[in-house]
Structures are given as C-alpha cells and as structure tokens.
Amino acid sequence: YDLRNPQVMRDQARLAAEYGIGAFCFYYYWFSGRTLMEDPLHQWLADDSIDLPFCLCWANENWARRWDGRDEDILIGQQHSAEDDLAFIAHVAPYLRDRRALKVEGRPMLLVYRPHLLPDARATAERWRRWCRDNGVGEIHLAYVQGFERPDPRDIGFDAGVEFPPNMSNPRSLSAQQWLLNPAFNGDVRDWRELAAEIAARPLPDYPLYPGVNPGWDNEARRSGRGRVYLHASPRGYRDWLRTTIHERLAPAPASQRMVFINAWNEWAEGAVLEPDARLGHAWLQATRDALVPAPALLRKPAVHLHAWYLETLPDVLSALREAALDWTIVVTTPAHQAEPVRQALVAHGLEGEVVAVDNHGRDILPFLEVAEGLLQT
The missing domain is CATH 3.40.50 (Rossmann fold)
Known part of the structure; x- marks a missing residue:
C-alpha cells in the first residue's frame, strides 16, 4: 500500500478500530526544522472523517542507516538546543490541538523516544509546557519510551513511561541451539515466550507506566547476518500476554493510566506486525480483539x-x-x-x-x- 493515498489511511484506521485498537502512535521525524515522512500525518490531520485518536512519538535520534545495520553512517544529525525545543513544539502544536489527539485526563499526549539524548530533558519539558500554556494548547501529558533507559519520569520532568518490548528485557539466548542454513549468521536468537512471561509478570512501579506488548520480533531484514530474532511468537501467546496485561497487570492502576502500547502496527522490517498478511491473515488482530475480554473460567474437565x-x-x-x-x-x-x-x-x-x-x-x-x-x- 501507499500511505500517501488518503484512502489507505482511512482503511487502516477503520481496520484498527474494528479489532479494538484505540489509537495510533506515530513516529515523528524532526531534525532542527526538517521533517521526514510527514505527508501521511498531514493528510490524517486534514481528514476529519478519520475518527481514530492518535499521538506523536518524537524519534529524536540521529537519522542513520540503521535499516541495514550501519548505525555509524549519519544521514541527518540532531541538533538539540533550547531554540530547537521551541521550534519543535510550535511545529507539532496542530497535532496537539486536534480533537482526535490522544488525551490523558484531558491533556494531549506527546512522547519522546530517547529523552537522555536531550541536553537537559527537564528543561526541555518545562519549555514545552510553558509554550503550550501560553499558546492555547493547555497542559500536556509527556511520556518517554523505555527502550534504552528506565528512569522515574518525574525525575526528568515527564509524566509517564512507556514500555517498549523487546527492549529492556533479556531472555536466555538460543543462538547455540540453532541449526543454521547460513553458517555466517552471527546474530542473536532469543525465546519470545520468555520475553512475554517476564514482562507480563512485572509489577507496576510507583510512577505512571504504560505497559507494552509485542507480537514478535525479527530484524534480520535490517541487519543481514547480525539480526536479533525472537522465536516461538504466536497469536495465542500474544493474546494471552495482552489479556494478562489488560486484566491483571493493569488492574491496580487508576483508570486514566490503563493504557497498553503494542509494538507495532506495521514494523515489517523488524517482524513486529499486527496488520494482516499472507501467512496468518487477521490472526494477530483477532488475538488483539479477543484479549479485550477476560479469559473464560476453565472447566478443568478431561x-x-x-x-x-x-x-x-x-x-x-x-x-x-x-x-x-x-x-x-x-x-x-x-x-x-x-x-x-x-x-x-x-x-x-x-x-x-x-x-x-x-x-x-x-x-x-x-x-x-x-x-x-x-x-x-x-
């Protein structure tokens, strides 16, 4: 499909809502005034017929050739500064003001992928909050992604954290047990079932945290011969992980914090996909919808x-x-x-x-x- 086609985005929003997805979180690529791949978001903003809520996650890393494993090859670098903070928040303000902006307790939500790359995350947060108050946005809800760090969000001036599996977890390696078709493979193979079980059993911390689940992971397509592959992911296992997260892990949380992030809708090059495909059809989406309902009581009969x-x-x-x-x-x-x-x-x-x-x-x-x-x- 072509996301430049507005009908494609309408169809995706309708499909997501049909299977219980409550909102989309879009990666946002901003580099000191330059944006990348923003056309689909402009069209979403302009098309009021799309009812699905959304939020933005600023992917505030350097733009590098990560898709083929060359992280050191910088294409566009970030230049974080106080001036850039203000330019960024002014640029994304139309998304925060939109009626469909995902809100927590009435405050539009904004995520940052790696706050520790900011010179002073607390100062950035304060600049954004002050600008939004002064320019008609009002109070905002700031969250960061726990992909590389796991601080208490309050220590950096943010409101909440967001889990990002498979990062920040370390199930045992299965690499040595694999029979390799490619003897030159030097990647990392892990057990997805252990990832799911470990994260599903984590108690929530004493700060606001939005749990994350994922339907699998395999980024070998991006890092040929050096990818990280999680074996044994399945729609049933994903359904159980999501169901446990919704109905058990989040049960003690206040209603405003009962939100789960799924990685991802269409990370095709990383093997993390809810969208229908030729192999499993709508199985991941059906599992998502099934997880919204508590597990039936087991009869425990032979x-x-x-x-x-x-x-x-x-x-x-x-x-x-x-x-x-x-x-x-x-x-x-x-x-x-x-x-x-x-x-x-x-x-x-x-x-x-x-x-x-x-x-x-x-x-x-x-x-x-x-x-x-x-x-x-x-």
Whole structure:
C-alpha cells in the first residue's frame, strides 16, 4: 500500500478500530526544522472523517542507516538546543490541538523516544509546557519510551513511561541451539515466550507506566547476518500476554493510566506486525480483539477428541469412555455424511458430546487441529 493515498489511511484506521485498537502512535521525524515522512500525518490531520485518536512519538535520534545495520553512517544529525525545543513544539502544536489527539485526563499526549539524548530533558519539558500554556494548547501529558533507559519520569520532568518490548528485557539466548542454513549468521536468537512471561509478570512501579506488548520480533531484514530474532511468537501467546496485561497487570492502576502500547502496527522490517498478511491473515488482530475480554473460567474437565472414520470401531471406544465414569468433554470429528450416525452412537451409549464435521484429510491430524483451539479453552 501507499500511505500517501488518503484512502489507505482511512482503511487502516477503520481496520484498527474494528479489532479494538484505540489509537495510533506515530513516529515523528524532526531534525532542527526538517521533517521526514510527514505527508501521511498531514493528510490524517486534514481528514476529519478519520475518527481514530492518535499521538506523536518524537524519534529524536540521529537519522542513520540503521535499516541495514550501519548505525555509524549519519544521514541527518540532531541538533538539540533550547531554540530547537521551541521550534519543535510550535511545529507539532496542530497535532496537539486536534480533537482526535490522544488525551490523558484531558491533556494531549506527546512522547519522546530517547529523552537522555536531550541536553537537559527537564528543561526541555518545562519549555514545552510553558509554550503550550501560553499558546492555547493547555497542559500536556509527556511520556518517554523505555527502550534504552528506565528512569522515574518525574525525575526528568515527564509524566509517564512507556514500555517498549523487546527492549529492556533479556531472555536466555538460543543462538547455540540453532541449526543454521547460513553458517555466517552471527546474530542473536532469543525465546519470545520468555520475553512475554517476564514482562507480563512485572509489577507496576510507583510512577505512571504504560505497559507494552509485542507480537514478535525479527530484524534480520535490517541487519543481514547480525539480526536479533525472537522465536516461538504466536497469536495465542500474544493474546494471552495482552489479556494478562489488560486484566491483571493493569488492574491496580487508576483508570486514566490503563493504557497498553503494542509494538507495532506495521514494523515489517523488524517482524513486529499486527496488520494482516499472507501467512496468518487477521490472526494477530483477532488475538488483539479477543484479549479485550477476560479469559473464560476453565472447566478443568478431561477432554477427549475422537476422529470417527471407521464407524465400526466407535462403539468400543465410547463404551470405554462410559466405563471410565469421568466427566468427559467429548469432541468427535467425522466427515459430514457420518455426523448423524455418530450422534446416534453417543446417545446410545449415554454420552454427551460435540460432533464436528471435518474432511478426512491427514488422517486424524487435520481434524485435531480444527478443534484444538476449542479444547484448549475447556
């Protein structure tokens, strides 16, 4: 797609809202009066039909060739100064004044990616706040990204922090366990499941912190042979991490601080993507929507999956289940033309079960995969 096309952004906003995304956080590229890739944001601002709230995150690093691993190759450098602080806040003021600006307790939100790169973050924050008060924006809500540092935001004049997984976490390395197709690979391989479990279990600090989750990470596309790859990410695991974050980790937080940042909507070159793709379709978005609902209470009953292809053997299996006298959850898969005889067999043996019509492909493997998700929830 082409983000210069306003219809693309309308479609993305509609898709995000449909699956429970409450706002977009856009990276903002400002270099002492010069901006990059701002056209889509100008169009968003100009198109009042897009209702989805948004906020900006100033990516205040130097612009370098990081996409192919050459961090030392500076294309555009930052020149932080008091004058630049004021020029920046004046430039982004239209976004802060917009009716769709994401607000915390009525204050439009503004993020900084790396506040420690500012000569004096506290002084910058004070300049921004004073300018906004004097120029009709009012009070603002300042947050910083915990990608490289983790100070108490109040110590640098900010209001809150934002987690940015997979940064600031260190699951064990799996690199030595990999069988490499490319023997020259010298990257780093980690376990995404450990990342998710560790961050989901962190208690919230005594300052405002917006938790972060991510649907995976693999930046090998940017750093050929030297990327960081997280294995074993899955929509189900991501759903559980997000659900735990929303309904358990954030439960003690005040209502105004119950916000989660997801990394990311479309970081294709870093393998962190919610958008639909050819491999998994809408699975990540569906997992996002599912996570908004608390986990169902588990029945904790023994579950049995039977694939009934040879019906002459079914009575023996059902008799064994009945004789076990356990409170089974029974799911029987069978081709559609055999569904009714299977139901009759269950009734004849005094058993209750769900009959699911599934083509007889892959022996019992495909039928099991068809019903596995439901069995996991019993």
